[in-house]
Amino acid sequence: MPTTTHGRERRRLLAGAAVALCAPALLLPRRAAANQTARELAFVHTHTGEKLAIVYAEGGRYVPAALTAIDRLLRDHRTGDIHPIDPRLLDQLTDLAAATGGDKRPYEVICGYRCPATNAMLREHSHGVAQASLHLTGQAVDVRLPGVPLARLRDAAIAMGAGGVGYYPQSDFVHLDTGHARRW
Secondary structure (H helix, E strand, O other): OOOOHHHHHHHHHHHHHHHHHHHHHHEOOHHHHHHOOEEEEEEEEOOOOOEEEEEEEEOOEEOHHHHHHHHHHOOOOOOOOOOOOOHHHHHHHHHHHHHHOOOOOOEEEEEOOOOHHHHHHHHHHOOOOOOOOHHHHOOEEEEEOOOOOHHHHHHHHHHHOOOEEEEEOOOOEEEEEOOOOEEO
């Protein structure tokens, strides 16, 4: 069937809309871009032993290859499932490390992304695991920062007001997410 002018115009409009929707995802929020040109993080995953130190944003833009590497490190360590991590979460971690003086230390990661099966299993065997956990959407991470007391990490995260903050002193981690500001 021949392509009509209407069909070409529709495809061009859809392609333009897709670019317009995706492009902002690669830009840093104005506050983060103003703070510094290069934003970096370091991680040690407590379950896999993997380490990563990486510049994830430069010149006001997220670095796609770095985001992919972070997605892989923060994958569900039980299943190997990988999910995109919300870049705003990375910005929270960067700001939190700077606020606590731990910006040259790697975060110890307890949990990043969780697939639905892992989340269901954890709900069966643990208390405090939300059915609609933001770990399921790559919007949450459980961490500690060596040399920074856990209560100080929690207090600084709460003061940022950037999302949810859970405090788990018995398990030795702080939960951070990009949901609405709340604490528990």
